[in-house]
Amino acid sequence: MSAVSIRELSKSFGPLRVLRDIDLPVEAGEFTVLLGPSGCGKSTLLNAIAGLEDIDSGTVEIGGIDVTHHEPSKRGIAMVFQSYALYPTMSVRGNLSFGLRVKSTPRREVEQRIAWASRMLQIDELLDRKPSQLSGGQRQRVAIGRALVQQAKVFLFDEPLSNLDAKLRTEMRVELKRLHRELGTTIIYVTHDQIEAMTLATRIAVMHAGRIEQYAAPDALYEAPATLFVAGFVGSPAMNFMPGRLVSGAVEIGATQVPLNGYRFRSTAAPGQNVILGIRPEHVTLAGEDHQEPAIDADTLFMEPMGADTLGWFQCGEHRIAARLSPQVARRISGSVRLNFVMDQVSLFDPLSEARL
Amino acid sequence: MPADRSVAVRRIASVRAAGSITAQARAGRPYRVRSLAAKLVLAPTVLVMLVCFYGSALWTVYISMTRSFLLPTYIFAGGAQYQRLFHTPRWQVAYGNMFLFGALDIAGTLFLGALLAVLLDRRVHFEGVFRTIMLYPLSISFIVTGLTWQWVLSPTIGFQHFVHGLGWTDFVFDWITRPDRAIYTLVFAGIWHQSGLIMAIMLAGLRGVDREIWRAIRVEGIPAWRAYISIILPMLRPLMVTCIVLIAIAVVKSYDLVVAMTNGGPGFSSDLPGKFVVDFEFERANIGQASAAATVMLGSVLAIVAPYLYFELARKNR
Amino acid sequence: MRRASREARIGRIGLYLLLIWTCLFFSIPLLVVIATSLKTSDEVRTFSIFSLPTAPGFAAWVKAWYSACTGLNCGGVHVGFWNSVRILIPSVIISVFAGSVTGYALSHWRVTGANIIMLFLLLGAFIPYQVILYPLVKMFSTIGIYSSLSCIIAVHVLFGLPMMSLLFRNFYAGLPEELVKAARIDGAGFWRIFVWVMLPMSVNILIVATILQTTGVWNDYLLGLIFAGRDNMPMTVQLNAISTTSTGVIEYNVNTAAALLTALPPLLIYFFSGRYFVRGITAGAVKG
Numbered sequence: 001m002s003a004v005s006i007r008e009l010s011k012s013f014g015p016l017r018v019l020r021d022i023d024l025p026v027e028a029g030e031f032t033v034l035l036g037p038s039g040c041g042k043s044t045l046l047n048a049i050a051g052l053e054d055i056d057s058g059t060v061e062i063g064g065i066d067v068t069h070h071e072p073s074k075r076g077i078a079m080v081f082q083s084y085a086l087y088p089t090m091s092v093r094g095n096l097s098f099g100l101r102v103k104s105t106p107r108r109e110v111e112q113r114i115a116w117a118s119r120m121l122q123i124d125e126l127l128d129r130k131p132s133q134l135s136g137g138q139r140q141r142v143a144i145g146r147a148l149v150q151q152a153k154v155f156l157f158d159e160p161l162s163n164l165d166a167k168l169r170t171e172m173r174v175e176l177k178r179l180h181r182e183l184g185t186t187i188i189y190v191t192h193d194q195i196e197a198m199t200l201a202t203r204i205a206v207m208h209a210g211r212i213e214q215y216a217a218p219d220a221l222y223e224a225p226a227t228l229f230v231a232g233f234v235g236s237p238a239m240n241f242m243p244g245r246l247v248s249g250a251v252e253i254g255a256t257q258v259p260l261n262g263y264r265f266r267s268t269a270a271p272g273q274n275v276i277l278g279i280r281p282e283h284v285t286l287a288g289e290d291h292q293e294p295a296i297d298a299d300t301l302f303m304e305p306m307g308a309d310t311l312g313w314f315q316c317g318e319h320r321i322a323a324r325l326s327p328q329v330a331r332r333i334s335g336s337v338r339l340n341f342v343m344d345q346v347s348l349f350d351p352l353s354e355a356r357l
Numbered sequence: 358m359p360a361d362r363s364v365a366v367r368r369i370a371s372v373r374a375a376g377s378i379t380a381q382a383r384a385g386r387p388y389r390v391r392s393l394a395a396k397l398v399l400a401p402t403v404l405v406m407l408v409c410f411y412g413s414a415l416w417t418v419y420i421s422m423t424r425s426f427l428l429p430t431y432i433f434a435g436g437a438q439y440q441r442l443f444h445t446p447r448w449q450v451a452y453g454n455m456f457l458f459g460a461l462d463i464a465g466t467l468f469l470g471a472l473l474a475v476l477l478d479r480r481v482h483f484e485g486v487f488r489t490i491m492l493y494p495l496s497i498s499f500i501v502t503g504l505t506w507q508w509v510l511s512p513t514i515g516f517q518h519f520v521h522g523l524g525w526t527d528f529v530f531d532w533i534t535r536p537d538r539a540i541y542t543l544v545f546a547g548i549w550h551q552s553g554l555i556m557a558i559m560l561a562g563l564r565g566v567d568r569e570i571w572r573a574i575r576v577e578g579i580p581a582w583r584a585y586i587s588i589i590l591p592m593l594r595p596l597m598v599t600c601i602v603l604i605a606i607a608v609v610k611s612y613d614l615v616v617a618m619t620n621g622g623p624g625f626s627s628d629l630p631g632k633f634v635v636d637f638e639f640e641r642a643n644i645g646q647a648s649a650a651a652t653v654m655l656g657s658v659l660a661i662v663a664p665y666l667y668f669e670l671a672r673k674n675r
Numbered sequence: 676m677r678r679a680s681r682e683a684r685i686g687r688i689g690l691y692l693l694l695i696w697t698c699l700f701f702s703i704p705l706l707v708v709i710a711t712s713l714k715t716s717d718e719v720r721t722f723s724i725f726s727l728p729t730a731p732g733f734a735a736w737v738k739a740w741y742s743a744c745t746g747l748n749c750g751g752v753h754v755g756f757w758n759s760v761r762i763l764i765p766s767v768i769i770s771v772f773a774g775s776v777t778g779y780a781l782s783h784w785r786v787t788g789a790n791i792i793m794l795f796l797l798l799g800a801f802i803p804y805q806v807i808l809y810p811l812v813k814m815f816s817t818i819g820i821y822s823s824l825s826c827i828i829a830v831h832v833l834f835g836l837p838m839m840s841l842l843f844r845n846f847y848a849g850l851p852e853e854l855v856k857a858a859r860i861d862g863a864g865f866w867r868i869f870v871w872v873m874l875p876m877s878v879n880i881l882i883v884a885t886i887l888q889t890t891g892v893w894n895d896y897l898l899g900l901i902f903a904g905r906d907n908m909p910m911t912v913q914l915n916a917i918s919t920t921s922t923g924v925i926e927y928n929v930n931t932a933a934a935l936l937t938a939l940p941p942l943l944i945y946f947f948s949g950r951y952f953v954r955g956i957t958a959g960a961v962k963g
């Protein structure tokens with residue numbers, strides 16, 4: 001169990017800067033997820049931590065040791081790959097033991113570790129099979145097992161669940177969570193799947209265009225996204241955005257002024273400033289008939305029933321707004337409606353810097 | 358088509374075709390339309406294959422079981438031709454040479470080809486230059502290859518002469534003129550000509566290895582040489598089998614090389630079945646013996662190809 | 676940024692040394708032949724072929740081209756060269772055309788027994804020439820064209836057919852079926868689809884096939900020896916005859932020049948189109 005610390009890490013492919021001054025402190029025992037769309041640099045960052053990718057500047061520290069110039073095998077890491085990268089001609093046992101045997105680990109020790117890892121992952125039955133005789137989920141377990149037997153200080157996962165079907169993915173997610181709890185090791189995990197990130201991580205680093213946009217616990221990330229990108233990327237359906245103008249204690253959207261009930265500003269914002277108001281679909285409600293509270297007029301577009309709740313889509317001026325409604329409510333809606341926002345859950349962003357206000 | 362050079366080429370195309378036959382059968386019949394034109398186009402192909410290839414081959418096999426001598430006759434004689442053939446000293450030498458030359462040529466070519474592929478896979482500078490040099494022999498005919506090696510190995514003008522000129526006058530390298538060694542000199546030329554092809558095939562295979570396997574190997578700290586021996590080359594085993602089959606068939610069909618290099622000599626010490634058949638057919642006019650020898654060649658090729666295709670198809674159907 | 680360790684550096688040096696050694700093995704025979712061909716006749720008699728020419732000149736090349744002797748016939752290899760060209764051009768054109776049409780018919784049209792035809796082609800490609808040479812000679816004699824230009828051309832087309840057809844079939848089978856469907860909906864038939872849809876997409880494979888068949892036909896020896904007849908003897912056959920002529924002093928400079936002249940066309944093709952050449956011979960094997 002070791003902390004990982006990345007400082008001012010940069011990397012370019014020719015003129016393309018794929019990682020820009022990355023700072024990422026990962027505490028010992030933490031489960032950090034690198035989340036972002038494809039091409040954001042998350043896999044490159046993971047490979048840089050592993051030492052599989054040379055970096056231009058910056059340092060990587062694992063367990064307090066600067067490993068920037070160490071070979072991958074000397075960094076105290078183990079890695080699980082997207083394609084699993086199992087050695088196809090070797091049995092499961094061979095896959096688990098080969099790395100140890102190369103390092104001349106005593107045979108007893110190798111046997112013990114294999115027994116331990118295979119029990120842990122419930123692959124004892126499969127030890128004599130070849131990878132081609134395993135199902136996707138079993139291969140995944142073997143790949144994790146190969147990392148486990150290394151007894152590394154830090155585990156790196158590169159989109160390990162993306163080749164599994166939806167059901168297996170859910171199962172493996174639970175499994176990974178259990179493993180992390182039982183082993184207590186530091187894990188750095190790359191994915192583009194936000195559900196995976198939300199469910200597994202102790203902290204998520206959302207990456208975009210080679211930068212870390214926000215590094216925070218899942219709920220903090222969801223409730224108070226630091227940038228417009230994070231707000232739009234995390235959450236499904238995405239957060240609703242509406243341009244508005246700041247007036248004292250309220251945001252003016254079109255002709256309506258909606259009061260900001262105790263919004264905690266991060267920076268000082270002057271009245272009159274243009275803002276983008278972001279609100280999650282579950283915080284959009286239907287206003288009562290009494291016209292008392294300030295509400296926004298909108299036209300109903302269509303309903304998307306999703307089982308537990310229904311997603312209502314509304315047109316409001318030139319913007320489209322999604323609201324998470326109960327199916328009972330949704331059934332009754334048609335024509336023009338008035339929408340209410342749960343104002344203590346809104347986010348405000350500066351349209352220029354795209355940062356949270 | 359020359360007798361040997363493009364053997365490799367055809368084999369490769371064929372193997373792929375075999376794969377797609379079964380792939381197609383498995384995937385169910387794709388939507389395709391009947392067309393009279395397609396049938397008319399294929400009719401001559403089928404006719405030519407049936408008459409010129411299969412009809413001729415069957416004719417030869419039948420003649421090998423008759424009493425044919427100067428001219429073909431159709432009087433059945435069972436295995437008499439074969440009995441005589443295998444009692445002919447020249448055939449015994451040629452047939453044995455096929456195995457000797459084949460074993461050494463396969464081993465040498467595969468080893469050198471795989472080694473070069475591995476070396477080039479290590480991301481070297483000037484890879485294009487190295488590749489060009491290794492592959493150019495493949496474009497040269499076996500006749501020119503054979504003559505070239507004949508000159509290089511000739512004791513009177515070639516390597517031995519050169520070493521003598523350097524002052525080391527005791528040096529002897531006269532294998533090409535020695536009945537007990539001439540067959541080995543063919544191996545040099547064979548390896549020289551073919552290992553570039555094996556290199557190219559193996560290199561393409563190595564380049565196709567999942568990059569993440571290499572990353573896993575690095576993370577586990579496995580030295581590169583160990584990774585090639587224990588992980589990467591075993592992954593390419595099917596490709597190596599293909600290579601072996603390729604070279605083996607080229608060996609059975611060998612003709613031009615031995616004609617140009619030793620012409621089967623000294624005496625008939627470096628004779629090969631391919632040359633034996635042509636000589637008996639067109640110089641000695643012994644069609645019975647020639648047919649029997651040709652049938653043995655056909656059998657040898659089938660013995661190599663049949664199990665290969667069988668396993669190859671089975672592997673793809675799995 | 677990572678510094679290579681000492682071992683790694685030694686490994687690299689060893690790797691390059693091995694590569695250079697093997698490249699010497701591959702290139703020395705050619706260099707020796709070139710050097711010898713540039714020597715004068717006196718030099719050839721006195722020095723080993725490994726020595727460099729003292730006064731390099733093309734005299735031997737000129738002699739090889741115009742007046743090298745096969746027995747008593749001293750016409751030089753240019754006779755064989757032009758024979759080879761006359762054999763090559765029609766053989767290659769017909770082979771490539773036949774192969775592409777056959778491959779197309781086998782890949783995108785439903786033909787009863789298409790799989791059996793393919794198996795025929797496949798196994799046909801494995802049959803050693805020696806097995807069917809004699810029957811073919813008899814057939815061509817019966818038709819009355821044995822030992823003629825048309826005979827050797829027909830034989831090359833015949834032996835090229837399996838490989839060419841399978842090469843094109845594999846290529847066309849890799850093209851999406853929707854192309855043919857779409858063209859059919861537009862009302863195109865067998866030939867129109869071939870000419871307007873398939874051929875424009877086949878440029879690469881046509882180049883590959885042409886190169887393969889060209890080097891194949893040019894480098895052939897056995898078929899030319901048996902089917903071409905005395906008047907159409909291809910270059911390889913003439914070269915071997917020149918080199919094995921043992922009357923008088925062997926002029927190695929002339930023989931090597933003749934060998935180089937024979938090897939030159941495929942070598943040039945290889946050096947100028949190496950990519951296609953290599954792709955042609957390896958692409959299939961990897962997938963197969």
